[in-house]
Amino acid sequence: MNVLYPHTPRHTHPWPHIIYILEGVGSLHLDGQDYPMEAGSFAFAPSDKLHQFTNTGNGRFAFICIVPEEGDQ
Template sequence: MFVSHRDEIEKKQIVSPTTHEVTKQVLVGPDQGWKDYVMRMFTLGKGGFAPKHTHPWQHILYIVEGKGTLFLDGKDYPLTAGSTAYVPAEALHQILNAGEEPFVFLCIVPEFGDK
């Protein structure tokens, strides 16, 4: 059994030339007893973005707060709190903060996709 709160879970700043203002938290995964999948929470600060990329696993997004944009296979989709999205394996995608406040979203991936 595992019970916690997002404020109690370690935050890791993602620093690379292809990201800006990205923080990652692993909320639930194998270390907490959920085998095969990982639920992460990402926070993108003002002007924040993840890299434009592809990978061989699918993932699910749920938007917690803020305004963002999902670039998916050549099209931009606006995202707000309560939005959901499914990103297929090998789809070119990117997530950006489109607002003034932090953009927070959950991302569920297979365990091997949590890099």
């Protein structure tokens, strides 16, 4: 995640994904709750659940999302 954009928009989509944090600290807003995340953390975002990633640190917050083929846009 670029530090110029400290968070993603809150959004949903019809596919699930697994998130793995590579670097930094942040949070995952998922279905009304905030979960702290740091390098080495992972999470699961189910299909159609409202979610958002936020960089809560001073450096880079980098992560990968593993999605099914239909989510690879």
